[in-house]
Amino acid sequence: MSQQSSTSSDLQPANGSNGSLVTGQGRTSIADSVVEKIAGVAAREVSGVHEMGRGAARAFGSIKGKLPVGGTGPSVSQGVKVEVGERQAAIDIDVVVEYGVSIPDVAQAVRDNVIQRLERMTGLQVTEVNISVDDVYLGDDSEPEPPRVQ
């Protein structure tokens, strides 16, 4: 994605002068919701991830998305919980995977992408990414079958 961030050592937590959150000229604080959004986007980017959030959150999210007022669909941070310290972050993610994928592989891909995105974009060191697979998406069964006779 973007430019200037770094050399080859992308996964190196930002202790150097450039990416550090604590500088001589003042500190930088990143709100939890920012970390949640970045983690949510990163997790959704991985193919095999169908949706995010626990059952209740997904139900509310889809209702919210149908409301005429302020309905922008489920928020990108749905299904993500974070704990953010001054230099480190820990992430919990709830996902629904598509049927037919290797869940360990998808989970590892989500973990890698979330860590890479977060460490590059926030300068926080990600200590852990816990992924819980809450459901498997079997395909859209609400779609009407095509008529058998013309």
Next chain:
Amino acid sequence: MTTDTGSPDLEQVAAAVEGCPLVADLSGGRFGEVAAYLPGHRIVGVRVVGGEVEVHVVAGWGTPLPDVAQAVREAVGPAAGGLPVAVFIEDIVVPDRPEGDPVGTS
């Protein structure tokens, strides 16, 4: 609000931050309370607390946030009156519908 040593010009700070290309907007914080309360008006997103100029921003997508913070600090520059500038990334603008987006195009 304290105004000591070379008191910061908060209007100028706010204008400088809004002009910063990596910043989408100033942010009033979760409850919208972060502001400099001046006679007649308020400036949302900046205030002086404990000898620090606080700048609360909504970052644009795609640039590492420490770089955004650094750009904010550089933009504010002398308007801070020599006080340290604490940058709070309150929110981030997420690109449209990452879902269904092929990997890494955002």
